[in-house]
Amino acid sequence: MxxxxxxxxxxxxxxxxxxxxxxxxxxxxxxxxxxxxxxxxxxxxxxxxxxxxxxxxxxxxxxxxxxxxxxxxxxxxxxxxxxYMPFGNLSEETRRNGGRLNEPTMAHYTRQIVEGLEYLHSKGVVHCDIKGSNILVGEKGVKIGDFGCAKMVDEIAPIAGTPMYMSPEAARGEEQGYPCDVWSLGCTVIEMATGFSPWSNVEDPVNVLFRVAYCDEVPMIPCFLSEQAKDFLKKCFVRASKERWSCSQLLKHPFLEKIQESDSCSPTSILEPGFWNCEEDSESFVFDDLGKISFENCPVGRIKKLALCSRDPCWKLGDENWIIARGNDADAESSISDVNDRISSDYFCEDYVNYKISDVSFVVNSFDFERDIGRLMTDSTLDFL
Known part of the structure; x- marks a missing residue:
């Protein structure tokens, strides 16, 4: 150079x-x-x-x-x-999002990885070490990186890669062809869904290799995934390499056709879980002329627009239209901090608490009723935070 x-x-x-x-x-x-x-x-x-x-x-x-x-x-x-990929690797991206990516984002990233693998296989290259830390994140999505273990499909080379992500045939030392990349892809999808390696309950690499190679097991598929996502993973985790789906077949799977919800779909209530996920989608916001984030395309922004279309609301505490939902005024004043304290102690790790609290403060600032939000928050709020 x-x-x-x-x-x-x-x-x-x-x-x-x-x-x-x-x-x-x-x-x-x-x-x-x-x-x-x-x-x-x-x-x-x-x-x-x-x-x-x-x-x-x-x-x-x-x-x-x-x-x-x-x-x-x-x-x-x-x-x-x-x-240079400015946002690090996929494992780091998953941690930044609270240890789990939402399913449309997973599908988007998975499609890009499969596109990359299909290209590699068409060139006769086997990556041999697909995992979250070798998938790099940029402004337009993800790309496959780190070809330190890669080889040509007909090349005689030692088995290489990371035990937690190895396919059964590679763990047995038999072969390391295109299907091994598909198995590792499935492991990477589980990492995106859970924030953990596919065999998180086993720490010893030797034990992992033995279980993958000789036990009739596959990584546990998370129960909270959609049926399409589960079926996609089942196609990746076929233990017989010749029966495992190819990348060309996976590209036609319905899971990879998942797209983000249409911008025209507004939530019917702020109690809907999807309402609080708007910041998770990097395409949900833009920067305005002053360099500030504008949430014009996310549910919060759309609800604010609807509010501005009607007559100006009156947020006076003495207004007769208010319904007292919690105790007295002192309770109303302290309810937000009470909810945050309860979230911190009972529900989330520190990073995730900060993320969700920022969501709450954004809603407060959007509608300018910092004091009165306490009257609207009930115990049911904790069900979706």
């Missing part, structure tokens, strides 16, 4: 190399650079990854940008330059 660049902060660490930011001082372009010392065997693995990645070109695969050798601190380095 013939260009001037500066090595930035570490953004990833693998078993064979370290990933840094690479910044061009002239153009301010940002890339990701994966580096390994040439004096160790890991450098050969990285050069092998470079040969595979440089032969690929797909909107669902991280783009190859070049490679070079450098000498830094009296050490020789091989550097592989790739597209």
């Amino acid at each position: 013939e260009m001037e660049w500066t090595r930035g902060n570490i953004i990833g660490q693998g078993s064979s190399a370290t990933v840094y930011l690479a910044i061009s001082p002239r153009s301010s372009d940002v890339s990701a650079v994966k580096s390994a010392e040439t004096s160790v065997s890991n450098s050969k693995q990285l050069q092998r990854e470079q040969r595979i990645l440089s032969s690929l070109s797909s909107p669902y695969i991280v783009s190859y940008k070049g490679c070079n050798f450098t000498k830094e601190n009296y050490k020789n380095w091989f550097n592989l330059f790739m597209e």
Whole structure:
């Protein structure tokens, strides 16, 4: 890669190399650079990854940008330059969303992964290590990255990958072809749905490999998923590799045809769970001219528009139309903090509490009745927060 660049902060660490930011001082372009010392065997693995990645070109695969050798601190380095994905990996994205992605988002990301896998398989490449931390997140969705374990389908190579995501045939050391990527895809979907690895109740990798290879088991499919999602996972978790669905078949599965709910569908009540999910969809809001977030397309924004279409409401405490739902005025004043305290102690982890409390405060600010919201909150509120 013939260009001037500066090595930035570490953004990833693998078993064979370290990933840094690479910044061009002239153009301010940002890339990701994966580096390994040439004096160790890991450098050969990285050069092998470079040969595979440089032969690929797909909107669902991280783009190859070049490679070079450098000498830094009296050490020789091989550097592989790739597209920088600003939002990290899919595992991190799942954690940012409270440990679970909603099903339409899962379907959207899964389709992009399957599109990428179908392209790889059409080129004779097996990724061999599909998992959440190897799926990178950008502005338009996700792309497959980290080809450190990848190989050509007819290539004789040792079995590689992560035990928790390995298919039965790979765990037995028999073969590692296209179907192994499909099994790993199913494991990744479970990770998106639950925030945990597909065998979360087993920590020992050796025990995992034995169970996957020789026990008649498959990862547990979450009961809260739709029938379409469950059926999709069943097609991925067929233990016989020859009977497992291919990526071309999976692309026609109804689960991947799931789309976000139409903008014209408004909730009938703020007690509906979907009402509070508007911020989870990155396409539900835009930035206005002042750089502030505008929720014009989400349910909260639509309800606010409807309110503005009618006559101005009167939010005076003394208005006769108010119905006292909780105790006295002191109870009304403190109800929001009471609800937040109860949520914090009984229902959610800290990060999720902050997320849901921000939802509540947004509704309060939207309608300008901070003091009076306490009169509307009852114990049933906790059923959907």
